[in-house]
Amino acid sequence: xxxxxxxxxxxxxxxxxxxxxxxxxxxxxxxxxxxxxxxxxxxxxxxxxxxxxxxxxxxxxxxxxxxxxxxxxxxxxxxxxxxxxxxxxxxxxxxxxxxxxxxxxxxxxxxxxxxxxxxxxxxxxxxxxxxxxxxxxxxxxxxxxxxxxxxxxxxxxxxxxxxxxxxxxxxxx
Numbered sequence: 340x341x342x343x344x345x346x347x348x349x350x351x352x353x354x355x356x357x358x359x360x361x362x363x364x365x366x367x368x369x370x371x372x373x374x375x376x377x378x379x380x381x382x383x384x385x386x387x388x389x390x391x392x393x394x395x396x397x398x399x400x401x402x403x404x405x406x407x408x409x410x411x412x413x414x415x416x417x418x419x420x421x422x423x424x425x426x427x428x429x430x431x432x433x434x435x436x437x438x439x440x441x442x443x444x445x446x447x448x449x450x451x452x453x454x455x456x457x458x459x460x461x462x463x464x465x466x467x468x469x470x471x472x473x474x475x476x477x478x479x480x481x482x483x484x485x486x487x488x489x490x491x492x493x494x495x496x497x498x499x500x501x502x503x504x505x506x507x508x509x510x511x512x
Contacts (some may be wrong), residue, residue: 341424341444368410375407427495431502469504
């Protein structure tokens with residue numbers, strides 16, 4: 340899922356010898372929560388994976404499988420939805436003094452709140468004081484400290500409200 344006309348290359352373009360790609364229909368086809376996806380690539384790697392996963396995986400019931408098959412015949416529409424959300428949130432956070440990258444893909448926005456080096460403390464404060472739920476960057480490893488992650492799961496209006504509440508949190512500090 341990419342934005343602004345960007346096209347992400349496939350690892351399979353380099354050949355399939357030892358290469359596999361995993362795909363999820365969660366965001367691209369609005370099937371989040373159904374845990375439906377597929378894998379493509381090297382036949383021997385796929386065979387080995389099937390032997391291991393066959394003993395531990397389960398298949399969704401046929402209704403979910405039918406929905407996934409039908410969704411594969413539709414053009415992916417998730418990128419437009421998430422791009423609109425990104426386009427609302429990033430400028431609002433920047434206007435509130437945040438350092439925020441402009442993502443070209445993903446359903447997440449990463450940002451550095453002003454004067455908040457402890458990402459966990461910041462996210463707890465944001466949740467308690469202004470009702471905005473964020474993920475602390477350090478949950479994703481040491482390089483994430485000082486950042487927070489927004490999931491673009493709400494419509495633009497809600498994301499603008501969140502940015503406004505966070506700006507108020509900054510003003511309280």
